[in-house]
Amino acid sequence: MLLSWxxxxxxxxxxxxxxxxxxxxxxxxxxxxxxxxxxxxxxxLDALQPGGAFCxxxxxxxxxxxxxxxxxxxYNDIAAMSVLHxxxxxxxxxxTRCIDLGGTWTFGSPSVLMMFxxxxxxxxxxxxxxxDCMPFYYKxxxxxxxxxxxxxxxxxxxxxxxxxxxxxxxxxxxxxxxxRGQYSILLTAEFTALRLAQLRGGATDAALERLxxxxxxxxxxxxxxxxxxxxxxxxxxxxxxxxxxxxxxPEADASFLDPVLxxxxxxxxxxxxxxxxxxxxxxxxxxxxxxNASAHTALAQLYLHIQLACAENRLGRADAxxxxxxxxxxxxxxDGLYLPFAEHAEALGPLLPEAFAGNEAAQAVLHCTAKPDDxxxxxxxxEIAQLxxxxxTNAEIAAQLHLSEATVKxxxxxxxxxxxxxGSARGKRNLLADILSEKISP
Numbered sequence: 001m002l003l004s005w006x007x008x009x010x011x012x013x014x015x016x017x018x019x020x021x022x023x024x025x026x027x028x029x030x031x032x033x034x035x036x037x038x039x040x041x042x043x044x045l046d047a048l049q050p051g052g053a054f055c056x057x058x059x060x061x062x063x064x065x066x067x068x069x070x071x072x073x074x075y076n077d078i079a080a081m082s083v084l085h086x087x088x089x090x091x092x093x094x095x096t097r098c099i100d101l102g103g104t105w106t107f108g109s110p111s112v113l114m115m116f117x118x119x120x121x122x123x124x125x126x127x128x129x130x131x132d133c134m135p136f137y138y139k140x141x142x143x144x145x146x147x148x149x150x151x152x153x154x155x156x157x158x159x160x161x162x163x164x165x166x167x168x169x170x171x172x173x174x175x176x177x178x179x180r181g182q183y184s185i186l187l188t189a190e191f192t193a194l195r196l197a198q199l200r201g202g203a204t205d206a207a208l209e210r211l212x213x214x215x216x217x218x219x220x221x222x223x224x225x226x227x228x229x230x231x232x233x234x235x236x237x238x239x240x241x242x243x244x245x246x247x248x249x250p251e252a253d254a255s256f257l258d259p260v261l262x263x264x265x266x267x268x269x270x271x272x273x274x275x276x277x278x279x280x281x282x283x284x285x286x287x288x289x290x291x292n293a294s295a296h297t298a299l300a301q302l303y304l305h306i307q308l309a310c311a312e313n314r315l316g317r318a319d320a321x322x323x324x325x326x327x328x329x330x331x332x333x334x335d336g337l338y339l340p341f342a343e344h345a346e347a348l349g350p351l352l353p354e355a356f357a358g359n360e361a362a363q364a365v366l367h368c369t370a371k372p373d374d375x376x377x378x379x380x381x382x383e384i385a386q387l388x389x390x391x392x393t394n395a396e397i398a399a400q401l402h403l404s405e406a407t408v409k410x411x412x413x414x415x416x417x418x419x420x421x422x423g424s425a426r427g428k429r430n431l432l433a434d435i436l437s438e439k440i441s442p
Contacts, residue, residue, distance in 0.1 A: 105145030147176030
C-alpha cells in the first residue's frame with residue numbers, strides 16, 4: 001500500500017510536502033524499497049534547489065533530514081553512517097521529523113552487537129566508532145536509541161567472558177534507555193543481563209515476565225515478538241526445544257524487518273539444535289551463509305559455524321565438525337569472542353577442548369562457564385532436591401534435616417527457579433526426579 005501510494009501521488013504534491021517525503025523515505029528503507037526511496041530523494045533535492053519555495057535554513061534542515069535517511073543505506077557500516085550523521089548535525093537547527101522517538105532503534109533485533117559487528121578483528125574499533133557516532137545521532141533525533149553504545153559494549157564483554165564489565169554495561173544501557181523511553185535498547189540490555197544471569201545459575205522467568213509487562217504497558221507490540229526470540233534463546237540454552245513456535249514457520253519472516261533476519265535465523269538454528277533436528281539445521285547452511293554475507297553480520301556467521309559444528313558432531317561426522325569449528329575460530333579469536341563456544345560445549349563434546357588447546361583466554365572462558373554436575377545447586381539444595389525427588393514431603397524433609405518447613409519450602413523454590421521448572425507442585429517434583437536421574441551425580 002505504501003509503495004503504491006508513493007507511485008500514485010502526483011509529484012507536485014510531494015514537492016510541496018518535504019516532511020512527508022522524508023518520512024516516506026525512512027519507511028521505504030524499512031521495507032527495502034530502495035529504488036523508490038532514491039526516486040523520492042531525487043525529487044526532494046530538486047524541490048530544495050536555491051531560489052525555490054523554502055528559505056535557506058529550511059533547505060538546510062531538509063537536506064539534513066535527507067542525510068539522516070540516506071545514512072540508513074549504509075546500515076551497519078558505523079563509520080559511513082557517522083559521516084552522514086555529522087553532516088546532518090551541521091545542517092540542522094531542529095530535531096528530525098522523519099524518525100519517531102518512540103519507534104524501535106534496533107528494528108526489533110534483540111542484539112545491537114549482532115547488528116553492527118561486521119568484520120573479525122575490528123570489534124574494538126567498531127565499539128569505539130559507535131561511542132563516537134551516537135552523540136551526533138542523538139542530537140538530531142532527540143535521543144533515539146539512547147544506550148545503544150552501552151548495549152553493544154556490554155554484549156561484547158559478555159561474549160569475551162568479562163562478566164563484571166558486562167553487568168556494569170547492562171546498567172548503563174538500561175539507565176540511558178529508560179531516561180529516553182527507548183524500549184528496544186532496554187530489551188537488548190535486559191537480554192544480555194538474562195543471559196548473564198543464566199550463566200550464573202540464576203532464574204530468568206520473573207525478569208522475563210516483568211519485561212513483557214513493561215513492553216505491553218508501553219505499547220511496544222513489535223518488541224513482544226523480539227521478546228519471544230529472547231525467550232526461545234534462553235530456553236534452547238537450557239535444552240528446551242520450541243520447534244513448533246510461531247517464529248519457526250517460513251511465513252514468520254514477514255513479521256520482522258530485514259535487519260532482524262540474521263538474528264532470527266540464529267535463534268531458529270539454536271532451537272533446531274536443541275530439538276535434535278540436525279539434518280534440518282545442516283540443510284540451512286547455504287541460505288544462512290548467503291544472508292549473513294549480504295547483511296555483513298560477522299557474529300551471526302560465527303554462531304552459524306558453531307551450530308553447524310554441533311550438528312555435524314551429533315551426527316558422528318567429526319571431521320566436518322572440526323572444519324566448521326576452525327571457521328568459527330577464525331572469526332572469534334581476533335576479537336576474543338569465546339562465550340559462543342562455551343554456550344555449545346555439551347554438543348561440541350571433546351572437540352572443544354581440542355580446539356582451545358594452547359589458548360589460555362579461551363580456556364578461561366570455558367572454565368568459568370562450565371556447568372557443575374549439580375546444575376549450580378548448593379550442597380544443601382542438592383540434598384533437599386534429592387529428597388524431594390524421592391517423594392518426601394516438606395515435613396519429612398524438614399524433620400530429617402532438622403530444618404523448619406518454611407526453610408525447606410524456600411529452598412525448593414530456589415531449586416525450581418534455578419532449574420527453570422514450572423507447573424504444579426507434583427509436576428515440578430516429577431521433573432526434578434527426571435533431572436536428577438539423568439543429569440546430576442550425587
